Amino acid sequence: MEQYEIDYIKSNLQSYLETKGIRTDKFFTCINPEHSDQHPSMKYFDDYKIHCFGCGATYDLFGAIAAIEHLDRKEAFKKAIDYYERRTLTPDTIIKQKTVKNEQKPAKNYEKAYKYWQNALKDNFEAQEYLLSRGIDLATANRFGLGFNSFYFEKTNTRLNAITIPLSKNCFSARNINPNEEMRYYKTKDSDVDIFNKQAMTNKQPICAITEGEFDCLSFETLNVNCVGLGSANNVNLFIESEKDKNKTFIIALDNDEAGQKWAQKLKEYFKENKIKFAEFDNCGYKDPNEALVKDKSAFSKSIFSLIKKLEKQNNAEM
Ligand SMILES: [Zn+2]
Known part of the structure; x- marks a missing residue:
């Protein structure tokens, strides 16, 4: 694996924490299992690291996964790759791919991501609330494999906290759970299988x-x-x-x-x-x-x- 790929995976720290219900825009409770943090002492930094001002612990994505999921660093690394190796989840990379002609790439398979996003929905109260506000009960959401993910679009530096809706294993759409934000809807374009259900x-x-x-x-x-x-x-x-x-x-x-x-x-x-x-x-x-x-x-x-x-x-x- 190339360094840039590892760096990319590490850049998902914020969205990983958010799917674990941790808000990174303010101090949060330290995730170090050795530290019983009385006041939120941990902070997210833009170099894709978190640091605790109480116990001094600093983690990158792999360290955070290890601490939260009680794994050693090697297992956490594997897990992170599982979660985030598909660096194709932004429109930019998909558009880039489209313009590369004479190169038949197989359509992306998002099945692993769907599983992860489905689990993320189970942990995310705000996303569940959004579904309920649209009249969709959680059993139906589950039946259709709906999930939650926080997408980050590098080029525009925007984040989309969205309900993910699998259309096929190669294609999904995502709906912003905050309908007041500019970017409300996003859909993968790398497959022509577009009809839902x-x-x-x-x-x-x-x-x-x-x-x-x-x-x-x-x-x-x-x-x-x-x-x-x-x-x-x-x-x-x-x-x-x-x-x-x-x-x-x-x-x-x-x-x-x-x-x-x-x-x-x-x-x-x-x-x-x-x-x-x-x-x-x-x-x-x-x-x-x-x-x-x-x-x-x-x-x-x-x-x-x-x-x-x-x-x-x-x-x-x-x-
Ligand atoms: Zn700490």
Whole structure:
């Protein structure tokens, strides 16, 4: 391993501490197991080190992992590599990669990272609160492998504390848990597998809702309504090209805005041409299914289940 790679791994100290629930913007309780720190005496320094003014301990990332997870330095080093070896988690490096032509690199595999981020979510109360504020319960979050990570973007020197949403093993999206910050959303671009919960198109469920955003999709799934999330309305084409069970009834629940309605029209034409059954859902008059869930869960739930019941009746009558 090259020195720059080791330096890169070490630069994750702050985000590591944050995933352990330690706030690095002020003094925090010393992590040295030998020191029972009465007042927060430890501080984070920008050279990717932490220092305790009580006992004098100084740690880099490897030392911090060793102290917190009770490992020796060699084990901690291995763990750090496990957590952070993928230096490709910033858009900069991904863009760089894209521009390198004539060089076929395999798509990144984020499965290890997903596991780590999932664990980080379990420790992060603020991230859990965010999910609950969006109407998504933790069981649903867990079912879809949602996680938490603090991303650092070197070039812009910005940090994104985000809910991570795996789309496939090669592709994920991340949603800022502080919606007031400028950078709200981020998505890996190194794979074309963009549809969230794609299996909903081919599984045994008789009905499949279609939404734009991942959180809209999760809003239906939280009620156990089978659903796929396109990621963006532009992915309607991707939906059309993807394998699907043509005996299903699809429920179009795109956003109530100009773009959403334009793409809904395209979906309707496609369904008609291919003799696939479909219905439309009006999101109870709200902008999108997630807003409907958050503003009035009982109306949202009543409305979607009465539509499903109606569709089932129609289907039974046809048989
Ligand atoms: Zn100390």
